[in-house]
Amino acid sequence: MSGRSITEKILAAHAVEGRAVPGSIVTVRPDVVLLNDVSGPLAFEQFDAMGAERPFDPARIVLVADHFAPAPDVTAAGAIAMTRDFARRHGIAHFYEPGRGGIEHTLLAELGMVGHGSIVFGADSHTCTAGAFNALGIGFGSTDLAGALALGKLWMRVPDSIRVELHGAPGAYVTGKDVILELIRRIGSDGAADAALEFGGPGIAALGMDERMAVANMAVEAGADCCVFEGDAQSLADMQRRGMAPVEAVMPDADAAYRAVIRIDLCALAPMVARPPSPASGVAVGTLRGQRVDQVYVGNCSNGTMTDLRQVAAILRGRQVAPGVRMVVVPATQKIWRQAMAEGLLEVISAAGAAISTPTCGACFGGHMGILAAGETAIATTNRNYRGRMGHPDSQVFLSNAWVAAAAAVAGEICPPDEVMAMEVAA
Amino acid sequence: MSALLTGRVHRFGDEVNTDVILPGRYLALRKPEELGKHCLEGLDPDFIHRVRPGDILAVGRNFGCGSSREHAVIALKAAGVAGIVAVSAARIFFRNAVNLGLPVLLCAEAAASLREGEEASIDLDAMAIAQGGRDWTAAPLGAEVRAILAAGGLVPRVRQALGAAA
Numbered sequence: 040m041s042g043r044s045i046t047e048k049i050l051a052a053h054a055v056e057g058r059a060v061p062g063s064i065v066t067v068r069p070d071v072v073l074l075n076d077v078s079g080p081l082a083f084e085q086f087d088a089m090g091a092e093r094p095f096d097p098a099r100i101v102l103v104a105d106h107f108a109p110a111p112d113v114t115a116a117g118a119i120a121m122t123r124d125f126a127r128r129h130g131i132a133h134f135y136e137p138g139r140g141g142i143e144h145t146l147l148a149e150l151g152m153v154g155h156g157s158i159v160f161g162a163d164s165h166t167c168t169a170g171a172f173n174a175l176g177i178g179f180g181s182t183d184l185a186g187a188l189a190l191g192k193l194w195m196r197v198p199d200s201i202r203v204e205l206h207g208a209p210g211a212y213v214t215g216k217d218v219i220l221e222l223i224r225r226i227g228s229d230g231a232a233d234a235a236l237e238f239g240g241p242g243i244a245a246l247g248m249d250e251r252m253a254v255a256n257m258a259v260e261a262g263a264d265c266c267v268f269e270g271d272a273q274s275l276a277d278m279q280r281r282g283m284a285p286v287e288a289v290m291p292d293a294d295a296a297y298r299a300v301i302r303i304d305l306c307a308l309a310p311m312v313a314r315p316p317s318p319a320s321g322v323a324v325g326t327l328r329g330q331r332v333d334q335v336y337v338g339n340c341s342n343g344t345m346t347d348l349r350q351v352a353a354i355l356r357g358r359q360v361a362p363g364v365r366m367v368v369v370p371a372t373q374k375i376w377r378q379a380m381a382e383g384l385l386e387v388i389s390a391a392g393a394a395i396s397t398p399t400c401g402a403c404f405g406g407h408m409g410i411l412a413a414g415e416t417a418i419a420t421t422n423r424n425y426r427g428r429m430g431h432p433d434s435q436v437f438l439s440n441a442w443v444a445a446a447a448a449v450a451g452e453i454c455p456p457d458e459v460m461a462m463e464v465a466a
Numbered sequence: 467m468s469a470l471l472t473g474r475v476h477r478f479g480d481e482v483n484t485d486v487i488l489p490g491r492y493l494a495l496r497k498p499e500e501l502g503k504h505c506l507e508g509l510d511p512d513f514i515h516r517v518r519p520g521d522i523l524a525v526g527r528n529f530g531c532g533s534s535r536e537h538a539v540i541a542l543k544a545a546g547v548a549g550i551v552a553v554s555a556a557r558i559f560f561r562n563a564v565n566l567g568l569p570v571l572l573c574a575e576a577a578a579s580l581r582e583g584e585e586a587s588i589d590l591d592a593m594a595i596a597q598g599g600r601d602w603t604a605a606p607l608g609a610e611v612r613a614i615l616a617a618g619g620l621v622p623r624v625r626q627a628l629g630a631a632a
């Protein structure tokens with residue numbers, strides 16, 4: 040018998056059956072269940088329709104108003120009210136709204152509820168972000184999560200594992216975002232269907248936790264069920280920083296069976312830009328030099344972290360957002376917003392002529408706070424650029440890391456960040 | 467859900483994602499009749515005027531990829547779509563569809579061959595798809611999926627489970 044992957048080990052530890060062989064159906068008990076103001080209200084209605092009286096464990100449920108928060112209209116306010124009521128009715132302490140919360144996946148990372156070996160079930164496809172922490176985050180729809188709220192468990196098929204080996208260290212302006220855009224470019228938007236992406240190898244040491252989140256976040260854009268990084272000294276220190284008891288990382292057996300092993304040399308990567316309308320259509324930034332943009336958006340659950348805001352500020356310091364371009368910057372959580380303020384980043388970014396929003400999903404999914412008009416083009420640090428994702432069906436979105444997005448804001452068009460950094464800075 | 471479906475076919479390509487099935491700006495809505503009005507609006511604003519109750523979609527690879535929004539399934543059902551024949555479907559969409567009783571049959575040949583605008587039929591017991599004298603058999607469903615469909619969706623299935631526990 041061959042050894043086991045990280046995914047198999049974590050699932051087996053949470054499976055009612057006590058084992059998790061790829062392809063088999065298991066019933067899994069998650070450590071945390073996560074819902075938002077879009078998926079939550081549907082789930083709460085289904086929860087009631089199921090005849091459930093109370094959720095399995097209020098202490099392990101996290102409810103976040105992030106998609107339509109702060110509420111742009113009465114309908115959205117009603118959905119947030121339903122979420123707040125569900126929390127109140129069932130004694131769920133982990134309910135977050137503007138001023139205290141942020142975007143659910145980034146916020147969850149701050150709460151100290153997810154670390155080595157954990158499983159999160161989220162009613163959101165980007166729940167896979169938890170993979171950064173040597174944990175499994177698995178996305179579901181609302182009715183599935185209503186079932187999870189009621190029963191504390193859900194069935195699932197154990198995915199195959201695909202090993203992604205990272206080697207070397209990235210050059211300037213190359214980040215975790217570029218690693219995942221390169222991977223999706225290679226394997227396609229369903230290249231990891233029915234599989235877990237497992238990241239390991241010496242190169243992961245070059246990626247900080249924020250960058251690992253950016254990688255894990257977009258596993259679903261490759262069609263993966265989930266994603267998981269090997270644990271290391273960084274992920275252990277991160278758990279301790281968030282007040283979690285240190286638990287050993289879950290590592291793969293040397294003879295684990297993989298559907299495929301993919302090698303990425305970080306030193307060979309350039310900053311990438313994914314062209315609309317697919318996250319799989321990445322090219323090196325230089326290829327798109329001169330592509331005009333109307334809006335630059337830095338934020339979302341993949342790239343709204345301190346790491347990203349520091350990159351934006353480094354580009355914008357002493358420079359200005361180009362005339363005719365608008366820039367919207369959205370720190371992913373309240374905590375990040377406050378730290379960015381304390382570090383002076385918000386001053387630099389706003390002095391350059393960018394708008395800074397309170398944490399929200401907002402325009403990322405075309406909800407509010409930065410929607411695109413017909414014919415407009417944006418470059419965004421978000422994770423999806425499907426047709427009409429950020430607004431009108433005839434608008435388009437390019438995806439990139441925060442260096443590249445901020446460089447485009449200054450140049451008014453897509454431009455390699457090193458060229459913008461070489462431009463003179465106002466005294 | 468009845469085992470025999472008959473309806474006209476509407477064809478769409480690969481990677482029809484949930485953002486185009488139900489654009490994000492409508493996500494604060496929950497009522498099926500409100501969501502149904504915007505079904506596939508991001509891809510084909512005219513679809514809602516062509517579709518009739520009972521119609522069938524024939525689609526390509528990775529149908530329903532992207533966001534986990536169950537609103538996409540609710541919108542398709544409310545618009546009248548009764549069944550989907552796909553080359554492949556994204557995991558979360560497939561589960562959502564099963565949970566709400568919208569059958570998704572995986573059959574690359576049928577998905578490629580079904581003709582636009584003509585009537586086709588689906589026999590869910592046999593997983594058979596037929597149109598104009600030609601027929602195909604879709605991939606079998608797993609036991610858990612069959613159990614959910616047999617119960618009439620996940621809500622009645624969990625009701626049963628909670629009843630059994632009480």
Ligand code: SF4
Nearest residue numbers: 142339340400403404
């Ligand atoms: S930021 Fe965008 S991708 Fe992330 S959870 Fe919010 S809507 Fe989804």
